[in-house]
Amino acid sequence: MEVIYSTLLLAVLGFGFGAFLAYSAQKFKVEEDPRVKMITGVLPGINCGACGFAGCEAYAKAIVKGQAETNRCLPGRPQGVEEKIKKILEEYKNVSS
Numbered sequence: 001m002e003v004i005y006s007t008l009l010l011a012v013l014g015f016g017f018g019a020f021l022a023y024s025a026q027k028f029k030v031e032e033d034p035r036v037k038m039i040t041g042v043l044p045g046i047n048c049g050a051c052g053f054a055g056c057e058a059y060a061k062a063i064v065k066g067q068a069e070t071n072r073c074l075p076g077r078p079q080g081v082e083e084k085i086k087k088i089l090e091e092y093k094n095v096s097s
Helices: 002-027 034-042 056-065 081-091
Strands: none
Touching: 034 056, 034 081, 056 081
């Protein structure tokens, strides 16, 4: 009988904690500008720091905020990264952060 009570107690506690975590995830959800992810996908991803930022994601966030120019990625110049970034910013200019 103790095994049944222990199992039932664990099931109720598991459900309760799961419901609390689901509620917390919705309540404290952080929205991120989708352009950051798109620009990060266009960048080479080597996180070299040649642009003056800590990595490609930091550079992408600075571009979206208007704090950096689109031509600072030296390793991405041969692949046309600057034009791709400008195209993303042009197509998705109405997206708010």
